[in-house]
Amino acid sequence: MRQVMFRFQNRLPRLPLPNLHATCRQYLAAVAPFLSEHQRQATQALVEDFENNAGRLLHELLEQIDSTTDKNWMYDFWRDLVLSIRYPLLINVNPCYVYRGKIEATKDTLAALGARLLIATGRFIDNVASERLPPDVQKDVPRCMSQYKTMFSSGRIPHIRMDQFVTFALTRHIVVLHRNRFFRLNILDVHGQPLPQAELENALQWIIDVADSPTLKDSSIGSVGVMTSANRTDWAVWRSCLAAFDVLNQDSLSLVDSALFVLCLEESAPRDLAELSRMVLHGDGRNRWFDKPIQVILAADGSFGVNTEHTLVDGLTAVRFIDEIHTGLSHDLADDPSTGSTELFNSKNVEEIHWRLPPTIISAIRTAETDVDTLIGENETRVLSYKRFGKNHIAGNGFSPDVILQLAFQMGCFRRFDRLYSAYESVNTRKYKFGRGSAIRTVTPESLELVTGFDNAASRSDQWALLDLAAHRHVQLIKDCSSGQGFDRHLFALRTLSELSGREHPLFRAGATAEILDRVILSTSGLRSPSIGLVGFGPVDPEGYGLGYVIHENHIVVNATSKTRETTLLLECIEKSLNDFGELIEIHRAGSTF
Structure with a gap:
């Protein structure tokens, strides 16, 4: 039977164009964990100026593009970005x-x-x-x-x-x-x-x-x-x-x-x-x-x-x-x-x-x-085969396996470097016609509270509250992004139009917020399939890590790459964080008193 492959294709919705105000609010929330109060106020002023002036005009231009393309507003921007890359494809x-x-x-x-x-x-x-x-x-x-x-x-x-x-x-x-x-x-x-x-x-x-x-x-x-x-x-x-x-x-x-x-x-x-x-x-x-x-x-x-x-x-x-x-x-x-x-x-x-x-x-x-x-x-690869638990244990206790692993990445990073770095998780939007990948900026105020407060928490109950709050926030990020409402790709398209116009807005120029947007230290992407053993890719920043992972029923495989930044030490910290989260989840499931 022919045309089985595309039988749903014409029914798929178009990728929605996010609201400009929502994108600006999400961006502020994403950079907030990395900014001092003075930097936060300065960034908020830049974002408000962008939203009310240049951003509004650029968004209107993006709406025109979306109304005339046979694919979606993002498709050509992302394709051309990949094709414009001048550094080696290898790694x-x-x-x-x-x-x-x-x-x-x-x-x-x-x-x-x-x-x-x-x-x-x-x-x-x-x-x-x-x-x-x-x-x-x-x-x-x-x-x-x-x-x-x-x-x-x-x-x-x-x-x-x-x-x-x-x-x-x-x-x-x-x-x-x-x-x-x-x-x-x-x-x-x-x-x-x-x-x-x-x-x-x-x-x-x-x-x-x-x-x-x-x-x-x-x-x-x-x-x-x-x-x-x-x-x-x-x-x-x-x-x-x-x-x-x-x-x-x-x-x-x-x-x-x-x-x-x-x-x-x-x-x-x-x-x-x-x-x-x-x-x-x-x-x-x-x-x-x-x-x-x-x-x-x-x-x-x-x-x-x-x-x-x-x-x-x-x-x-x-x-x-x-x-x-x-x-x-x-x-x-x-x-x-x-x-x-x-x-x-x-x-x-x-x-x-x-x-x-x-x-x-x-x-x-x-x-x-x-x-x-x-x-x-100058690149190294290390693999963590984590066997204490996998999807069944995490999902069986009411958590998203992907979310717990993402929070373990952040906790591991904090334990390794005593600070958080900008982190990125790829999210698929193929439920939309010609949908590609999108991105979550995974560090949130809630995850910052988790990693800075977990080891010093007064009780298991306090640790659980921190983990639960950060996990719920991450779940919401996934829902927003997979539904085409993430800010990252929208802001990228607006920035590209700004550069093409020759009048790049100060929001995108050198400075604390621009560096946060441009530099990703933890680049992460996960898959689930019984036939896949590993997924791998190189770091996107010279000082960063590429963390590919596969979550199986009863174990997890993390494939880490970096430019010889002692990758094994980071994986050891991630493993300890998984142990701690798993133990906390186990105690909660057993109904024990914290």
Whole structure:
């Protein structure tokens, strides 16, 4: 049955445009915990001036934009922000999502594991192309499905000032990267169905064999893919030079850009969750193509994850992709009658992608390799696998698991640094047509009272009151933001219009409040899925942390990144805070006297 995927699409409401006064009030509340009384009064005066003068005019302009766009008032602003980023996508922009289990195959080879993965992925692509994929629904509320149409045969193209996102007609091929070499591999037949598993396995084995026997020329030039890890302006210049040097390079770039996705084969097996996270988030930066919306990284032991270019693919879309792969992998290994055959191989379906590289590009590759080694070297990843409790314990006692973890982040930060920093939690707004992500500024006056008063509270009863009040406030923030009434994206759009007009309001200029708005020390995002083991991303500030988390039924996994700011110490403080909150909740559930 066709068009199942979009059966709710035309019924979805548009993303509402928040009220300007409400945005200004929310902004004041968000910055208040960081300001002295003098700073608070000065900021309030700036906000009132903005609301009554420049902000009112900018909001009216935003209303005009909202009334004329076929998407929503925020869509183009957010897309262009991501495409305008000039620093490397690696670690800084592209998040990663790691499968909770491992692929199993009848043969313990990388080719056999890859073939099973490609069969499951091909079925998902077919369901998207034929629009048979059931729509996303959360708590009986349908979600926008538009992102699935830009997941495959798409790519980000670097340009000097702002990149371009291009979607091609759906192709049949993927690009496989192994030992820094590129290969085209058809995974679908002419009808859009996955090729036989044995044929895919044999083709992958051919790729591995070819890549394992490099020529002197191939081994001396490094990886073309490493240039996608560079500063975007540098990569734009290099790509133009590469394309202009030889028509072969143009054809090769076209094959990569139009590929359904990229599969990166890794010969090693990660020793632990942190190593697996690093492999999927960045690897060594070479055997990758960071401009693709979907980049699947497969390790030798069957563990895998997805690295996503963030322009038009959000977390929940990537998670659905992995969920569907999990479903496909759950089928009997013998479902495909061709499994185990050694005769199926069609040389027309696989070929190496070649490059002709001028000296300037060989030099660029060396520069990119040096830079990516530095970038990876100055970032660290640590994982907290918290096993004392998970969703069931927290939700069973009347609290939101997400809220308790967010408050533990703040408590952990305060215990580690003896102060609170600006913190950010991503929130999904896909219940609206073309909805993307939004953001909560999670530090509130109530959470400030919690972290400063918890350890010095006179009684358990006082601790409970602090926790309960902060939790209820955070729940309200989530409701407001997920309903399109958060201030962060609204203020961002107003600020962008202010900058475009050439008359940026003093509210957005350098100063205490502007720094709070611009700097996020705790960047956080969480997901819930039985098929996801880890979610990871880099810090958004040089002195900050990226905290990705997955809340399971009976345990929690926090994947923390930072630029070597002793990440383990922060995780230890977060763990202690979870212990304290969990104990408090347990005592309250038992009805004990505080």
